[in-house]
Amino acid sequence: MTPGARSVLVYGDAQAEAIALVLQSLPAVAERNRIVYVRDDGTSDVAAETAEACDRFFEQRSSKPFNPGLTIPKKAKRVRFPVLELHLLWPFCCPNPFNVPEPPEFPVGRFPCADTFIINCAEQGMPAPLIRRRYVPEEWPAVWPSLDRSFQMESARLSAQDAQSDVKIGSFILKYFRKARLFWAVNVPANRLLAEVIYRLIDAGFDETERCAREDIEAAVAGFSPRELLGGVSNPVHPLVAEHFALEWYDRDEALACPGDRELTFDQYTAELIDDIIRTRGRAAGKTPA
Amino acid sequence: MNAANDEIFAQIKAIVIKTFRLPDDAQVGSATTAADVEGWDSLSHAVLIMNVEEAFHTDLPLERVYAVKDLGELANLVREAMAASA
Incomplete structure (x- = not known):
């Protein structure tokens, strides 16, 4: 990870956790971003400072409100998936x-x-x-x-x-x-669908230099388990x-x-x-x- | 709420109780929302809507069924759909 890396919070359920794992494994993304997963059940142990330092907030659209006690800065880029x-x-x-x-x-x-x-x-x-x-x-x-x-x-x-x-x-x-x-x-x-969502999430949430080829994302998704990721x-x-x-x-x-x-x-x-x-x-x- | 709406709401309440396997004496009113009923998520909402459509022999407008806020609004939607198809 390069010095001054951005902080990216990925919030949601087990699907969001899987997406965060894949993002962490993609060099083009992980080199410049610190990816942190935040569970949506209120039990996440993410520190308040981590949330306050967030540059990008990837929020899984859900009926559950964001964890009380954590505040996302207004300047953070918010991407709902x-x-x-x-x-x-x-x-x-x-x-x-x-x-x-x-x-x-x-x-x-x-x-x-x-x-x-x-x-x-x-x-x-x-x-x-x-x-x-x-x-x-x-x-x-x-x-x-x-x-x-x-x-x-x-x-x-x-x-x-x-x-x-x-x-x-x-x-x-x-x-x-x-x-x-x-x-x-x-x-x-x-995996096929997860990879497509991650491709679109990267497209919506990161800079052009951090974009990844579909096949690289598919390979990353497939790399976690001999079975499918989820x-x-x-x-x-x-x-x-x-x-x-x-x-x-x-x-x-x-x-x-x-x-x-x-x-x-x-x-x-x-x-x-x-x-x-x-x-x-x-x-x-x-x-x-x- | 008039008598016809009372009847529509009573049927919807019975469908909600059956769909979500609630006790017969469950507190279900026109202000009841998805958040008040365990298991009522976007997926089971589709099952609920299909059960309502079957019971009232009417198709509800799909562009509105995912926007209803509570059972009172759902009852209104049913009433409008039935009036439109009468």
Whole structure:
């Protein structure tokens, strides 16, 4: 780092942390900037002087207010970037109300994300084989949420998000989500998307001499892990959703990383999720599952 | 709020309770915002809107659904959409 390096604060969730890590690893950026990550949960131990010395503030657009106690100087250049999420490919995805941590194997639980259809079936007392059959019918049932309407909703959401961000990514997501895997789960962006956001963030936040080639950023993102940088947890896409949106990269039999260092295909994941919801729902209700 | 709006709001309240798995006696009013309900983020907002559209058999204007500040505004949006399609 050169003497007199600028101080750059990157504020936000785990996605922002990953972005800060990549920025720190890019020589063209790191030589002239001291990149500091600030968690958005209020537990960051960043010193007040560090915030006060901030020259550039990269703020992930979020509903959470910036950490109380830290002040960003008015002269600092502020660049807002979006949270990366896509609901479109997981229309039934919801937080799992029955999920509980099971350390050490499952510190965040077996299935942090669940599925409203499966939960509703389990709550009606359906047995697992019947839920499995109903979950994968031959065609998308008319009574299920409209995927076309869902696409319109997601387009509106991304557009609204872009309107409040300096780094705009909604159009890119909608243009490429069929051609390339951009997300592993609703809130888990793939390397390809992370690299694109970082490219655009650098473009918006740094000088021309600090810009990086896309391939250098992609290499930096890929350099952190043999898996994807944020690819620890995946939710397989429903085959009828993949068919509807003509996802070119989709493979129903691809084994994907799941909590507990497991790798499960769509069918394995679905079967395990159904069994788990029946089991944990019964436990939550104080009943012994059949 | 007139009787028709009362009815619309009562239905929206029931949808909110079901969508976010709240207890039946949850304090949900016209001033309730996303910040007041655990799990109500931009993604579940889309699910909520689709549930509302299905219940009222109407499409809400997408350029406005992400700008509603509270459930009272959502009820107004539903009322406007229903009036426009009547």
